Amino acid sequence: MTQELPLVGGIEAGGTKFVCAIGYGPGRILARERFPTDASGRPRSTVEACLDWFAREQARLGQRIAAVGIGSFGPVDLTTATIAATPKPGWAGFPLGKAFADALGVPMGFDTDVNAAALGEHRWGAGQGLGTVVYLTIGTGVGGGAVIDGRILHGAVHPEMGHFLIPPAGTDGFAGNCPFHGPCWEGLCSGPALAKRWGMPADQLPANHPAWAIAAEEIARGLYALRCVLSPQRIILGGSVPKGGQLGGPGFFALINAALERIDRGYLAPIPGLVVPPALGDDAGALGCFVLAQDALQAP
Numbered sequence: 001m002t003q004e005l006p007l008v009g010g011i012e013a014g015g016t017k018f019v020c021a022i023g024y025g026p027g028r029i030l031a032r033e034r035f036p037t038d039a040s041g042r043p044r045s046t047v048e049a050c051l052d053w054f055a056r057e058q059a060r061l062g063q064r065i066a067a068v069g070i071g072s073f074g075p076v077d078l079t080t081a082t083i084a085a086t087p088k089p090g091w092a093g094f095p096l097g098k099a100f101a102d103a104l105g106v107p108m109g110f111d112t113d114v115n116a117a118a119l120g121e122h123r124w125g126a127g128q129g130l131g132t133v134v135y136l137t138i139g140t141g142v143g144g145g146a147v148i149d150g151r152i153l154h155g156a157v158h159p160e161m162g163h164f165l166i167p168p169a170g171t172d173g174f175a176g177n178c179p180f181h182g183p184c185w186e187g188l189c190s191g192p193a194l195a196k197r198w199g200m201p202a203d204q205l206p207a208n209h210p211a212w213a214i215a216a217e218e219i220a221r222g223l224y225a226l227r228c229v230l231s232p233q234r235i236i237l238g239g240s241v242p243k244g245g246q247l248g249g250p251g252f253f254a255l256i257n258a259a260l261e262r263i264d265r266g267y268l269a270p271i272p273g274l275v276v277p278p279a280l281g282d283d284a285g286a287l288g289c290f291v292l293a294q295d296a297l298q299a300p
């Protein structure tokens with residue numbers, strides 16, 4: 001199937017690294033490389049490093065990409081493919097989409113990193129064949145994207161699922177670490193929030209540490225809100241935190257699912273396998289960018 005797809009480029013533009021890839025689809029990523037996201041006020045230097053790599057790899061492969069897809073850290077202005085307000089020096093207002101599209105000279109698709117991953121999982125992964133899926137990443141931050149009845153959800157800007165407010169669990173009175181909201185979902189559940197709360201990185205927390213049950217409860221409270229609002233057929237949890245550190249992913253997902261059931265109190269019909277890890281694993285973002293690129297070729 002993937003043989004018939006056009007060769008495309010993908011750029012996962014993250015806050016700490018840009019991951020560039022060239023390929024067709026699942027199992028057919030021909031080249032991939034990562035570059036640090038510039039933090040010294042010179043965003044163009046990151047773009048140039050990526051462009052050099054695309055030039056080298058296209059020469060090595062003897063083929064040119066037909067389009068490029070960019071899944072960007074946010075917030076972004078989707079109408080202009082520009083980075084919006086960000087504390088990252090030099091990046092606010094940077095026209096990321098145009099910088100790549102002009103230099104590569106191919107059609108370009110642009111969305112948030114999490115919308116791209118949602119799209120990738122919807123097309124080829126855990127959301128395949130389903131109309132409405134949510135993709136969440138819980139790592140450095142918490143971010144989410146949604147495909148609703150087959151279409152990516154944008155709305156006025158784009159969803160910022162990490163920042164809604166949930167009732168905190170636990171009795172430690174943790175004040176959260178979101179600079180805007182304190183104990184919002186991200187302020188409670190992100191990797192840095194867990195590290196601040198428990199005094200060690202999440203991946204070092206012992207399997208029997210109470211942190212896991214509290215994190216599962218707080219993640220489930222947010223997921224339940226998403227379930228009530230968007231009615232997803234599947235919720236895909238990516239990022240480093242759902243890997244569960246020393247507890248392990250299966251154990252952590254079991255805690256999350258049990259918490260969801262407890263919160264629901266039998267109100268909604270259970271959906272077996274509602275909350276799952278990404279079927280595309282760590283490739284969800286890159287493959288989502290491929291989908292953005294391939295869809296850009298279909299655009300009128």
Ligand SMILES: [Zn+2]
Pocket residue numbers: 162163164178179180181182184185186187
């Ligand atoms: Zn927040």
